[in-house]
Amino acid sequence: MVGMYQHQLRDDPFGALVGGHCGDQPLLAGGGPSSSSPSAVLAPPLAEAHGGVERRQLSEAPVGGGSRLRGAGDGRSGGAGGDLGALVLWMRELAADPVAPLPAPSEHRPRKRHVLALRRARYLRLEDVADAEELPNFPKVTVRKSLQTCSADNVMGKDCVVTLILQKRKLYWDKQKKKGCLNMPTRKSERLAKRMKLMASLLLTQRKKIGVGEHFQAEVPEWTGRPSGKELASYRSDPEISKMLGTRIWPPGGEVYKTDIVAVGQGRPESCNCNYPGSFFCRQRHINEARDKLRCELGRAFTIWRFDSMGEEVSKLWGHDEQLKFNALERLVPVMDQKTYWAVASKHFASKPRIDLIKYYLNVFLMRRVLSQCRLSLLEIDSDEDEVEEEEDDDQPEGSSSLQRIQDVQDRKDVS
């Protein structure tokens, strides 16, 4: 599980995350030019690079610390971000009473962003990055020299780390190419690494070493020998424990399940007797048949497992006029992507509980998208509803959006 899309989380319709609006100063380190702005605010402590100095600055009276940084930032930081001391004070107030009502969104959102950027920068120290043993593929000498030059140029240390790793890799590949090795495309993990804007700082804020101490290890009691038959029996008959064993849903009632069932694991039959086998209607009919069969067989379990709110059936749970409204909106946007869906949902269906919107999204919206891809007879279904990822290499377009796919197919059709 990877942490690498902070920059993608900028636009969240729920408004719950640290959202960013285009107009505001993007202090999240995304993109080339803007990445220098956090450094404008925070580079001076880094250039000094020594934890002790930083800590003292932060814990001192706000005025001293704040003005120092404000001075260093050459106006590019802008917005509400200049005053570090005020930020710390704000955070302290927050921590003292976390459930207090929210201040105005316009005020706390930029603050939120600044805090995150500060956290990242604060825990990124040059000597950590320069500790070559911790980073793979990193000869010690190269690191120290280059990082020093980096800091002198006032560029964020983390970008340097990334560039260095990739430079080293590139040099190696160039050498290999000269030796006549195969021209290999870049490896996936490298592409993933390149895409991560905040990689190095992430690695450091995620503890790289295994933690040691009472805050990290579990408490494991000593083994005192196998429990006696009596103890086992009492463990098994303890009513408290019985509540924590799960409720049997299948097989229902008192039936004992048979392990020697023959007809388990049947696949899709080879042919069907529809008028137009393989057509959309044929498939729909078979899906409906399968659902009905399952409903008969499972009985109550069908509802317990929420099979009644899966797939296209979910659209029937919406009121008729709501469905019409949604369909009408869908027609306005030719290929609605998930961003638009949530924008539409929060605007026009704000009264509906979120769980209904989610169910609709997962079962109806996404399914219809997949279906439309099917109809266009694409080579591979791209169930990934997320935004286009910028792939730098020119092999298979694994990250392209459905829009791109449709365009590709149409191009292919035009050519043929």
Added chain:
Amino acid sequence: MLEKDRISYFYDGDVGNVYFGPNHPMKPHRLCMTHHLVLSYGLHKKMEIYRPHKAYPIELAQFHSADYVEFLHRITPDTQHLYANNLGEDCPVFDNLFEFCQIYAGGTLDAARRLNHKTCDVAINWAGGLHHAKKCEASGFCYINDLVLGILELLKYHARVLYIDIDVHHGDGVEEAFYFTDRVMTVSFHKYGDLFFPGTGEREGKYYAINIPLKDGIDDASFTRLFKTIIAKVVETYLPGAIVLQCGADSLARDRLGCFNLSIEGHSECVKFVKKFNIPLLVTGGGGYTKENVARCWAVETGVLLDTELPNEIPNNEYIEYFAPDYTLKVPNLNMVPPDFFIPDFDEDELDPDERVDQHTQDKQIHRDDEYYEDSLKDCNEDEERLETWWIQFERGGKPVPKTYIL
């Protein structure tokens, strides 16, 4: 008299509608698709299916700090608690977050208790396996570490528990929790390098934590050979009373975040192998970010645990369109990740000769990694010997297993 294994399977219908948020790769909806596929193949006829109870906060606090559990319980997307305990970015705060944690943790806990009760031989909880969560903080989309909780439960009735992790990411949460005890041995196969998350899993292996750091693009043959050799030796030497297997599906080819080239056959081969030991087994899910491949993989592995081979043609079901255009379980191998060629990771002279080096790293000094991929079966015997010597070193150099633990 060889009785067939009894399998208990845990699923809660509410877990499939959990939504992490737009653009987040973790999609619990894949659990819904998996369950649906399992049922469409009729596998429910061969096992018992339970709805887990929602784990109580006090159960979660068996491992996690009480403060952290309380914190998770209280936060909502609207409150301001977004900066503590690593929440807010990778681990977003969404509606019914705590309930989600209770469901997946409850599943693993119930599974462990049923195994303790000996009412089943294998217990499955595909919703679980969130191995990055730490005692006091969330990490890598994991909030509560259900694996640690399950293992703690198993430790009440077994002297030793073996934890195996085939997720493409290092099982750092579990390793950290049990780092200093010899009652749990953790073995993790994962990608390491290129600053791949979480960044641990190369040097930490010590005592009862074994790490197998791998490069991009490892294929079925190499992976299963490594897996079988290592796990066979571990089980033979450690003699666990129970095994917990985390089957993260992001080690499959074409996973959105992963970078291995395993096929479903290769992945399920590992599950098959572990099952053969006939030791009480708890199987969980984990990573897996290409929904339809996750569903395929875990359905096949449910079949494997039930000794049923599933036909390639996917039966008609609600989500069948996700499996277009072929509608089959086996997918043709397109878009494979190019395997990583030999790049010197370390300066041999600078290695501490006393530090025990994992077999794979030792092999790298002799053998380019790509040679594994091309003609992997050639040097089988040689590798066996090398592994044997390494194991002898391990037994001598590592903490000896106390005599009282061996039955």
